[in-house]
Amino acid sequence: MIARKFWVLALGILMIGFSSSVTAEVPEIGQKAPDFRLSTPDGHPVRLSEFTAKGTVVLVVLRGFPGYQCPYCQKQVHDFLLNGDKFAAAGAEVLLVYPGPPADLDQHAKEFLAKQNPLPANVHLVVDPDYAFTNQYGLRWDAPHETAYPSTFLIDGQGAVFFRKVSREHGDRTTAADVLGELERDKAAHAH
Template identity: 25%
Template sequence: MKSFLNLTGALAVLAAPALAQTAPAPSLTASALAVGSTAPAFKGQDAAGRPVELRQLLKKGPVVLYFYRGQWCPYCNKELSQLQDSLQVLTAKGAQVVVITPETPANIDQTVAKTKASFPIVHDQNLTIMKAYKTAFVVDDATAKKYLGFGVDLKKANGLDQNILPVPATYVIGQDGKIKFAYFNTDYRHRTSVRQVAQAL
């Protein structure tokens, strides 16, 4: 596997976002959920095995929900590192941060090591959450082959028999269960800032 710096450069020069080259199955059509709509309920476990359930979290305050691609993605690592560095900006507003990923628990451990993340990261084992929030899509064979050439085996990284990734979306969910803010960009190189999320809170 190439060095992290080489991988960063290699991923950065991919001509187009993976989603633009996909032919997703009907059940895996990625699209943004509308602001004002009801956020889909979900439950799962974080990397430490602790339960994470939206309904319980909303009893304490608003929830900021992030989706990320994997520990191999330098853009995701940068986003999560910045989120960790500025986490108090969100928690000071009563918000709870939850992160969803398709990658296996072992790879989540690598993400935590790289980003120092202290917030819950949930392994979406059956893609249940990603499907509910319509972030999941099937990566086309040509793009998956390019990633494999950079040492990134998506099937192995996620423990799946398909090459599936999420759009790295961000949602702010109010205590009423409604989506207050949505950032959904199929270009994985672009992410919302903590400042924008804080303003939405």
């Protein structure tokens, strides 16, 4: 009996160790985007599935706060905000994910958007203070002074990914024009 309990315990420890070493895969085109729930810097909960139920979601994963405000992120978000009305006209909600260490992340996110307030009604910033989302999507950039690989996903009303770009460097970001072009192509493809 004791030997059996030992083997059950040993197997349980092995399974826990194995499951924690398995990293999530970045969602592929055609796959369902894993649902997640994050909060705005002011604490309002946001769930991906609530947005996809309304239509297309532009999911932009920023570097967030790797110890400073990323100038590439600021430039990219500014571009998206300038084109907020075009995203609205395309029926798309823009969801910006701001990851980073939990200490003061809400405050850092507010500082990041200080010059951008108020946000257009269809643009939402959420924080990922414990990297739950970042890890779930396989985007954790686990290096000193890094948080997440800058990425963009377009997700349709059924929750399927129809465009993705993951950058393994600071630059090389999608632009608003890139994303608006993809939204237009997707709309044309579904019109036939």
